Amino acid sequence: MVHLRRKILSFSGLLNQLQPNVRWSSFLKIRDKETVQPDRTFKYSDLSVRLAAPHQLQPKPNVSELGFGKYFTDHMLKVFYYEALGGWQIPEITPFENLVLHPAAKVLHYAVELFEGMKAYRGIDGKIRVFRPEMNMDRMNASALRSGLPTFNGMELIKCINRLISIDQEWVPHLEASSLYIRPTLIGIDPTLGVATSDSAMLYVILSPVGSYFKHHEMNQGVSLLADPRYTRAWPGGCGDRKMGSNYAPTIHVQKEATEKGLQQVLWLYGEDRQLTEAGTMNIFLFCINDQGDKELITPPLNGLILPGITRNSILTLAKEWNQFKVSERKITMAEVCQLLSENRLLELFGAGTACIVSPISFIEYMDQSFYLPTLDHTEPIFRTLLKHLKEIQYGYVDHPWAFPIE
């Protein structure tokens, strides 16, 4: 890795480079009628901070014990929304504490809820960086629109989150295999049982120091997948392209079935032609030698059935910049995977997401057949090159506008 940092951009300089809510047409394919009103927002300048007392501070766990999403930092951010009180209230940073909810709160009955996943990384220069947070803000607002929940100005939330991270900065791990996972969450809290828009909501952000999503040996051996065409994650006319809680509950039963078969994740297929859509909670990439004999990196298109991943978008952007092989967003079917495999033209299959970054896939069980993939058999696989470049940006080995330093 390049150990010299090329250029330091100021915080405000980066802020000006970012323009949340303008990228939607290409990134998210928002429907025409959906609009964010950036003026209807809470403001960072109103932020109130109540720090934890010394006795409330938690001991920090060993990095080796982190796992994923098991430990949380000492503080959290909360912003309430009440239609009857004019909308968003002031944002507050408080000690980490339990939530108090009415038993009829809509989130508990009708899944009126959405979230985001972002990470803060401690760079080689000691600075903490967040990766492309404006993309998460755009997606969070898109999810809010589809859920009947209030939208906000993404930059205001980024600034509040940065302050939260800054307060809990000792929780950002010092080891490159780890990072601070950021979980913004928006829930509908109206205490009424009608299936309807929630006139009150709570946005909150919690922080969790995390290791890698997959265990070390899983990463070395590659992820194994169960592909069962009886199950469908998302469908046209649904919400599969929004990060809503309702996309996840139906997957847990199938994930359990995979685990019971000794497999790690589910490969979600769609349609009679059994298109690959996502793997577990990751976007999916196939690297192959195509029918023309050229190397090609393929990922399914943003057709409403898959989540518009930020790592997905970053990989596409990097690969296109490199211009070393063809890069396509198009349908991949199981028949195509089988054919490529049988002709030794499938080179790599890998997943991409904030939690796992880039994870090689080495095995698929499909229709009671075992398919071994050669993803890990190459000396310089492109999944590893992509992972290396992303980490160089995230951990500050190179300067890049995607890495957003916290003051």
Place this chain on the structure above:
Amino acid sequence: MVHLRRKILSFSGLLNQLQPNVRWSSFLKIRDKETVQPDRTFKYSDLSVRLAAPHQLQPKPNVSELGFGKYFTDHMLKVFYYEALGGWQIPEITPFENLVLHPAAKVLHYAVELFEGMKAYRGIDGKIRVFRPEMNMDRMNASALRSGLPTFNGMELIKCINRLISIDQEWVPHLEASSLYIRPTLIGIDPTLGVATSDSAMLYVILSPVGSYFKHHEMNQGVSLLADPRYTRAWPGGCGDRKMGSNYAPTIHVQKEATEKGLQQVLWLYGEDRQLTEAGTMNIFLFCINDQGDKELITPPLNGLILPGITRNSILTLAKEWNQFKVSERKITMAEVCQLLSENRLLELFGAGTACIVSPISFIEYMDQSFYLPTLDHTEPIFRTLLKHLKEIQYGYVDHPWAFPIE
């Protein structure tokens, strides 16, 4: 209505008639591998009761102001489940109070949640009856299995709920247009961010005195529906046949669109042939003169795309007993609706559900066209006969094993 009650069955006699968890094969089409373990349950005999202090008791609202799910009674039932503590803990009745949840609780992120809807009615003899609660228990366990949440012995929960209703019996309205809505809810509360089965859960039950789901003039004029083939509620390989929170969040945005057009509910279509599946949160029934010139009552089949409604099941059972017209569970398409309408053979369209009981539908907007339905144009429509019979059972005008009196 028949004002004489024909026979009084004892509580224990009815208890013996009910056998939750044996009816599934026909009612719910549970998948082979899914099984409830009735021994792994909490027990009514362990129930602890902590009554509200006099100053905690709420004033009871006027029946005319009830609406749906806006007011709650003075007590609630709670049962926790902790895998690490051997499973289900003892059930508790406590004063109605807010829930305290960890901000990472799985219910708030991945919609690990499910619910049921039942009603208690105050009969003409002053007795309070619950309608077919064993069916709700079966369905609740079916939803739990699909959500990776723990199952329980349905009869134990029925007994706990009966005790709760008995404590809050003054909240059961004395007017026949109203009832006490019962909302059992089961949520996953593991405080970890992995998308996985929840090892801890909370089952709780709240009670809400309710008026009719639709406003009086809406019932008189019939419900109006928006049918927009761009949106899909459920799909094969999904969870549309379970009462999971994740089925509802994606509908709210579409419901809002209907409301903005001045329409009350969404008619959910499925597939290229635009099958009618559900209307709002109701099952749907079509009464017509079929191609053979005979009267026929049709409802979509339990093919995984619709909720196995208890009112639906009751209507089918009653109509088959009457044997006055053909009763079918089969696909209905929008093309069929349009053709029947144009040939004056569509007699009635109505929704059925616990919240609305039986609600006539008088209008559909479909592909920018207006379809007026003659549901309310008949002197003795069958929807009204069905509603009358169901109410006679629910309010104790006749003795029937479906109405389950609370001691």
